[in-house]
Amino acid sequence: MRPFTKHTGLAAPLDLANVDTDMIIPKQFLKSIKRTGFGKNLFDELRYEDEGQPDQECDGRPLRKDFILNQARYTGASVLLARQNFGCGSSREHAPWALDDYGFRSVIAPSFADIFYNNCFKNGLLPIVLEAEEIDQLFAEVTAREGAQVVVDLEAQTVTSPSGAEFTFLVDNFRKHCLLNGLDDIGLTLQEDSAIRRYEEKRMNAAPWLFLSREQ
Amino acid sequence: MSAKTLYDKLWDSHLVQQRDDGSALIYIDLQLLHEVTSPQAFEGLRMAGRKPWRISSSLATPDHNVPTTKEERVFGVDGIADPVSKIQVTTLDDNCNEFGITEFNMKDIRQGIVHVVGPEQGATLPGMTVVCGDSHTSTHGAFGALAHGIGTSEVEHVLATQCLVQKKSRNMLVRVDGELSSWVSAKDVVLAIIGAIGTAGGTGYAIEFGGTGIQSLSMEGRMTVCNMAIEAGARVGLIAVDDTTIDYVKGRPYAPKGEHWDMAISAWKDLVSDKDAQFDEVVVLKAEDIKPQVTWGTSPEMVIAIDEAIPRAEDQTDPVKKEGYARAWKYMGLKGKTTLADITLDRVFIGSCTNSRIEDLRIAADVVKGRKVASTLKQAIVVPGSGLVKAQAEKEGLHIIFEAAGLEWREPGCSMCLAMNADKLGAGEHCASTSNRNFEGRQGFGGRTHLVSPAMAAAAAIAGHFVDVNELVKH
Structure with a gap:
């Protein structure tokens, strides 16, 4: 996994509450068996006028001009400002894959849906929860001046607004450690294999029916 | 301890x-x-x-x-x-x-x-x-x-x-006390719960559903309730083990047998919350208050009872809600409509992991038996949840009832719940659906989903619009 330490980037404000995973990446694109290539279909229904198809070239498709990412001033945005309950709905990891593939490194919102929040950390994408007033200030500053950049510092757990206001955020120590170092958490868990085996032995005695092999 | x-x-x-x-x-x-x-x-x-x-x-x-x-x-x-x-x-x-x-x-x-x-x-x-x-x-x-x-x-x-x-979640108890009214099912219960606490109400919690209104449900009904815990924001939904649970599990192909079965049921009896257990949050609903539910918007929390007026954006005080409602009204094409009965339906879908089990199909068949699907409907499909559900339904002759009424009897799968296969809504089409999500585009690009119970979907198929199933079965 690509590590996340400190990131400075253009922020795009998506002023919409309850953005669900079907909006982030519609179902027809979940048919892929790869982890990459979802960026061109990120927010497909909000972004394009027509219905997108998997494996379709997107360059010539009609754009919805009012959608934030279609505005020239937000080209190259790498920090997404969002509203409450971002990422609600399904467990599809294609949602963070699409955000990452598009070029986003961080999403900042007043709240996230649990599964989406968790999935972000597995993909080097940092979800940040800030207070609603702090989010309002970021929206205002980013909208006021074209090219406004935001600084996200995971080590210090701070977000710095374009005007220099600094907001702190909370993050789990373990997730922070993995993200800072780009660690594969399967490898880390396997270091505890003797604890897993010990648990299994104990459990096998208490609940042997859980360990029977499946007849085909 | x-x-x-x-x-x-x-x-x-x-x-x-x-x-x-x-x-x-x-x-x-x-x-x-x-x-x-x-x-x-x-x-x-x-x-x-x-x-x-x-x-x-x-x-x-x-x-x-x-x-x-x-x-x-x-x-x-x-x-x-x-x-x-x-x-x-x-x-x-x-x-x-x-x-x-x-x-x-x-x-x-x-x-x-x-x-x-x-x-x-x-x-x-x-x-x-x-x-x-x-x-x-x-x-x-x-x-x-x-x-x-x-x-x-x-x-x-x-x-x-x-x-x-x-990381451990916090504990929430949602208790439904009392007895459910006729034709009110598990789906109506869980939609009413989501309406009460909102789609983010359960975020960060494991929700245990309890009370007599839950205990009286069959395993199929309990699965419907837990299925939609995520629609209230909770990753985990739970219901305590009782005789209904154990009777359902007994004799299933992978269920423990013989000595293992005896060991298992004695262990399972402890799978209830202790009497004095503390919950971080408790929500109580009265079963008698729950009427058949229908979603009108693009989030499961945008839900009302069949006899309520569709809430308007301009009446909302919370600015986020106001904006969300306005967006939903536009997407759902509700302009000029005040009640659910004003919405003309194009399709009906009975199926999905929420409502495609044998009990769901029996209820839907009960409603459509001897009746005909409205001629204004483009399509009504019934998609059983598994090959075995399908076989059981056919053994009971349910497929004959559905087909005689004008509903299509299909093979098992997720189908029109999320339209990853060929079963989908066209742009602007309204669908009465027993599935779990009414998000924009969920059942097809531009499609308009209304979440309901199997009984309400079946009643809507007959009437061509939403109607209280209690009224429909009277005639």
């Missing part, structure tokens, strides 16, 4: 390692796999040269992409017209073969929606931890199991380590 909730007990019995930072390693007993969220996980295993930790803990079946017409299904995988879908289903078959995982493939009568198949086979058992790369895994909590959806990286993590790194 202090009193524990059911969630506390399940957590404690699966704790492998508690870490200093508050995270923990939790052991997973059962992982269900389907074709959409597993290919990248298997690919990850291959690339790292890893093997599954314990093959017998996994069970797979394709469901999201599979076609549901008889003509297509007789050819198995080869009958899938969409080449991209076909690759995904074939990839699941190949991965299960390669890693030795039990799979009910498209030609197996046991194939179906993972959340129908697991319980039906007795693969889902009380006291287990159950995961699947699908948010509706909360369904299995109906058995007093700790079950939740995970992303693909975690699917790979569980395959490789049999564990998940988790």
